Amino acid sequence: MRTLTYAQAIREAHAQLLATDPRVFLLGQGLWSPWYAGTSLKDIDKEFGRDRILDSPVSENATTGAAIGAAMAGMRPIVFHPRMDFMLLAVDPIVNQAANWSYMFGGQVPVPVVIRAAINRGGEQAAQHSQALQAMFMHIPGLKVVMPSTPYDAKGLLVSAVQDGNPVMYIDDRWLYEDEGEVPEEMYAIPLGRAAVRRSGRDVTIVATSFMAAQAVLAAPRLEGEGIDAELIDLRTLKPWDRETVFASVRKTGRLVVADAAWKTGGAAAEIAAVVAEELFGALRAPVSRVCLPDAPAPMSVPLEQAYYVGTDEIVGAARRVLAH
Amino acid sequence: MRTLTYAQAIREAHAQLLATDPRVFLLGQGLWSPWYAGTSLKDIDKEFGRDRILDSPVSENATTGAAIGAAMAGMRPIVFHPRMDFMLLAVDPIVNQAANWSYMFGGQVPVPVVIRAAINRGGEQAAQHSQALQAMFMHIPGLKVVMPSTPYDAKGLLVSAVQDGNPVMYIDDRWLYEDEGEVPEEMYAIPLGRAAVRRSGRDVTIVATSFMAAQAVLAAPRLEGEGIDAELIDLRTLKPWDRETVFASVRKTGRLVVADAAWKTGGAAAEIAAVVAEELFGALRAPVSRVCLPDAPAPMSVPLEQAYYVGTDEIVGAARRVLAH
């Protein structure tokens, strides 16, 4: 099959959605820029016109709110935040408005908006240009949250997100943009709420999100070399997350590592660890181990960045630890 | 000792701080109103003057930012949000600015600001006037988060929050305002990060926050009547939280209920449950049970409100369940 990069897959999903559904449009910062969204939206304005691809003022709240209002009025907007950090200015429309609307009004007006937020870190950008804040939104009823880790999912999850009738936060990671993978040419949807088992194994379950799911794929052969047969689950959707797939795996392995490249305290990994420890109390043969960022803002200087970020090494270490228990 | 209500204790802490420290001032909505803050700030402007008690425009972002800037410039501001829901408009100054500042600049400029947010729910106010969002802030490095449940703590924790050199979110709950308790007349501080053991017991540990800590106090005698000897821990500070006290208790009881009147998924209770399940794996004799709100926005109509909120009954039920395991 044809391969695309993660960024190209995102772009293709946008293009196919725009081409097939007149309700779809894009609003947000950097849409007319050659570099703001990396290659994930390259020349999308030239292809679909600036009426439907609206690069915007620096107004995160109102652009997000406008996308939400347009969704209520029958459109399928994708509002783009080139960095998740900037989106914190739009927490009110996302959390107070979009997430509550269906419930508050008894399901009368759906809010089919996609809120796309890029995690963009490293490169000595420091604390305000680095955050991965999925946990804040995973907590909010009424929202769905997806985090693709492969080109295939990057495309399919965007399609599902747009087709869903609810506000969906689509979080992509710039560190994955150049990853390549097979991507069908036609438009396809990946059901929200369904995890992917990337590798099956008997010794330990590794549940990972986004970038860490990609790192886990690199960790598996290293673990295999040490005689550890890991089962890898890419969560893909954080809210609602796929308990059945995770439970089935942990029932088999009895051991769990949760890897999420965000702060540990109160992070997404905490919820997964807590639920598994509650629901599979008897099946767990070792304590769950979380691989997360330390509870500190992102530093700047390269040596500190290297010490701060987690990846394959930390996943391997955690898997060893839960097996040594 | 003299008794005060929770609201009176909050007011007294403000008054004593204002009287003794010229750096302290108040900014936010409702400070000149006879009812906005309940009785927790009654006539505080008349006592200290409207130069130091600044009722404000409806501008959550800028008032919070201004409080943060004033803190950087040597003041000890308390910025007041009469509802936590409104504070979502100020997530950028809280999370991106205040929380990061010490780290980003190597500790050169402290941000001794208190961000006070009231949880104000029930009374058919519905989804946008009900939220308890402590989990969103518990996730953020650089912030401290306190949630007093008694008049004594309401006073002492506000004093500590103001005296701390860091941004502290002080979350009070309107459902506690009329609770009475002993409160010393002098000004006193309660160390941040220290939980309170409200009752010692052998059978089950109940760790609770804020309103649920007060409910747990009511649950204990009911449990005792059933022969269940519960140890009650009022967390008081959610970030950083007191692992030692919780661990010591769970080591003794082997059983844990965590009660937090906020959404379950990704809530504060998840972190506590996850950590205990990780760190005390061998000591836990039953799965942790979380008592939280269902993952739904707050409803409006009284019958739905009654079905939605949790309290003593749910704590008692959870304690029974973990003991029946």
Next chain:
Amino acid sequence: MTDAIAAQIPPPAEELSVDRWIDLYRTMVRIRLFEECAADQVEVGEIKTPCHLYIGQEAVAAGVCAALRTTDYVWGGHRSHGHYLAKGGDMRAMMAELYGKRTGCSRGRGGSMHLIAPEVGILGTVPLVAATIPLAVGAALASRLQGTDAVSVTFFGDGAVEEGHFHESVNLAALYRLPVIFVCENNFYASHMRLLERRAADSIIDFAAGHGLPGIRLDGNDVGAVYAAAIEAAGRGRRGQGPTLLECRTYRWRGHVGPSWDTDVGVKRRDELKDWLPKDPIARARHRLQATGVAPEVLDRIDADVRREVEDALAFARESPYPQDEDLLTHVYWTEADA
């Protein structure tokens, strides 16, 4: 008001027909009597959801909405009973909502502060100050992209302009030349705070110049003037000429929330009320109708009809069932079944 803005005030509208005046009158009376009834039910404790009454401001909702079509959008806030009725929302459903009943317009999940009537273009009113202003801009953007000429009206208070997203929204609408009417109902208070306790000058209308759109300052208690300005603004929107800011100066008679006359801000407010009560928009409309020869009995008959309509709504609300426990967790996510 700067000269640049004054120049944009539309020419006086052609004389309105008597029928139109009667419609405007009826709308205002429907709002007034509905709210007086609701106020009574709050007083006796039958209604528990917080109610922010619109009494005194009826001319704004009535005048603006009379210029709109069913397909146009209206957005509101915490004080939106009037917007809901003026745009054509069902009175029974709103009263039932105030009673927290399953038959309520929001199915008992919203209360007074969350009203909805999608069938007439009200996609939701919510109490977070200024929250629906960006949504209104989005709906207007939807109209543009869908190729309809629907306009989108957002009603908000003088307090709402203090929220930054008011400005962001006006800028977006002006930039994209969207069919939005920004209706600022300046009643000179945001809860207990007077306008000049919240801003340096009584200059909201000057934001029009800053954002580059026409702005008109109006007597918000003159329903004819409001109507004329709204017709003009809606026309601009439909013709692709972009948004308009209307500042309607008015006054609320009751407290910020709840049924009582507002005394919580002291004596000054009582004095102001004395000035404003005689400017009652309904009395003015009635006076004008009578001056043009309409018999008082005709107007009395309208009043009586409305009174019956309100009583019917009240009975409906009282008799309706409450939501059940099994409703608690529905609609957290919207599903196709809701469509």
Next chain:
Amino acid sequence: MTDAIAAQIPPPAEELSVDRWIDLYRTMVRIRLFEECAADQVEVGEIKTPCHLYIGQEAVAAGVCAALRTTDYVWGGHRSHGHYLAKGGDMRAMMAELYGKRTGCSRGRGGSMHLIAPEVGILGTVPLVAATIPLAVGAALASRLQGTDAVSVTFFGDGAVEEGHFHESVNLAALYRLPVIFVCENNFYASHMRLLERRAADSIIDFAAGHGLPGIRLDGNDVGAVYAAAIEAAGRGRRGQGPTLLECRTYRWRGHVGPSWDTDVGVKRRDELKDWLPKDPIARARHRLQATGVAPEVLDRIDADVRREVEDALAFARESPYPQDEDLLTHVYWTEADA
């Protein structure tokens, strides 16, 4: 510009002394040469932190900061090398910061976008657009409450006025009559987006009328004009007369971020650059100084001194040690030990 605002433009300042002009010239040259050096180090990959260069806009920082005292506050954003130097920040510490070194002004945790120099009133510059505008208002409030006459200056771009909290902040400052100078550096771009792609009109200065404070539109490449306006605004602030909005119209020569000349927005930008390069604020100041009789050698000597200063800073940065792993988790919370 509306008449109301034009009327508030201060009378032409008294002629500046030659010494003052020389100071202004030196400040601009220090910024220019520092940044040209930094740009070179970015180009060769020695500096990795994203750098937003101020070249072309030097007159704004130099003119405003010359009107300030050490005890006054200055706040900036992503493009603040100039603000930092003009206010008196240490050049070595900034260069080391760009190198990610422990001796950096932010100890290697901030980089170009996070500069600090508390000893001269810079409590932090951060890259979230408009983020420090409310902080500046807060520092001014602190001055008021502490009884000092320190003013608080916030530098921000034309893009920042699109953030709602810009408006919220200006309103707060105007309402409380705080000693803030809002310095909008209108360089007509927010990254790749031209001003009129982001707003309906070139009317930022008109927000002064809306918010009820004086506003002055200035040639931001005329350091003398900027200085005079800042003196006036600072005086107003110190006298308790409240905030001022200065719109300084200028142009950045380089790309939004990084060292290269900006071509990412196409041909038009190249044409504009052709217009703006001759308006080089440094060349203009030099010209003016020579016209008043200052010998070119005097100015050349300044240039040479600055060049040496920059070389020294570069050497310092290069030689300084990197932070160590054990620094990673310090200062998440501030402790008394930091005091």
